[in-house]
Amino acid sequence: MEQKEPMELGLQLLKDINIVRHNEFRFINAEFGFVTSFSKMETTIFKIGQPYRLQEGRIAIITNGRARVLINLIEYIFRPNYISLIAPGSIIQIIETSQDFDAHMMAIEHNFLPVSGKEEFFAHFLQRKKNLLLPLTTTEQVQIENFITVMWDVLQEPVFRKEVIQHLLAGLLYNIEYIAKNKGQSESSPLTHQNDIFQRFISLVNTYSKTERNVSFYADKLCLTPRYLNTVIRQASQQTVMDWINQSIILEAKVLLKHSNRLVYQISDELNFPNPSFFSKFFKRMTGMTPQEYQKN
Known part of the structure; x- marks a missing residue:
């Protein structure tokens, strides 16, 4: 096909x-x-x-x-x-x-x-x-x-x-x-250092999350330690670095599931999961439904 x-x-x-x-x-x-x-x-x-x-x-x-x-x-x-x-x-x-x-x-x-x-x-x-x-x-x-x-x-x-x-x-x-x-x-208050890091981090996540899911990768890109990056992101957004990475992956997965005729194992490969079973478990944990259920919903 x-x-x-x-x-x-x-x-x-x-x-x-x-x-x-x-x-x-x-x-x-x-x-x-x-x-x-x-x-x-x-x-x-x-x-x-x-x-x-x-x-x-x-x-x-x-x-x-x-x-x-x-x-x-x-x-x-x-x-x-x-x-x-x-x-x-x-x-x-x-x-x-x-x-x-x-x-x-x-x-x-x-x-x-x-x-x-x-x-x-x-x-x-x-x-x-x-x-x-x-x-x-x-x-x-x-x-x-x-x-x-x-x-x-x-x-x-x-x-x-x-x-x-x-x-x-x-x-x-x-x-x-x-x-x-x-x-x-x-504006009375310019962009804070914390929010500047957060905006740059989100831009990196939107660009690299399909292939890069390690906190160290994003910390290196921002010239920060992983621990400091996690602290700043949590303070700026009440979410962790991994929370944002996972949300970005799910968003990409949803687009692929709804708007392509790829099979689940092909989407799993494209999103760099080790196998379709791992991808399906991750998707269900994040959304409450399997990839197949989401496609048909």
């Missing part, structure tokens, strides 16, 4: 007109996607509690309601008048939403941006895969909504005005950059 890669929420998949009931609330092509109302298009893709891997970077402007969302193991609360930037390759899991939750959303293929130095420009996307969630003032809300309105109007033209959208998008991201910097300068 030909193996399918784990499903990624990418623009190629989202172009399928059958995954939503109301296509008039979205524009999708191979480079750029824009959803003007997440709730009104009534997608069949998202399911509460199901993890997905995002192929492209995302911008979400929350307009109504609330949502609890895990992004690379970290929980975020999406609420009105917040804007979120999510790194490419992130694993996202919606834990719960209010019935009235809604948002504008964009998906951006990396090369779509019409600027040089994309690595610096997408600092919030690419540096340590750090995600961003910002509250907006009333003035900032109006500015962002003005960008959204103009972009959506341009997208209604019969011919895709690529260069116009590219430069409006660049302007929007530069504006978000200014907002983030201003809020960072006004």
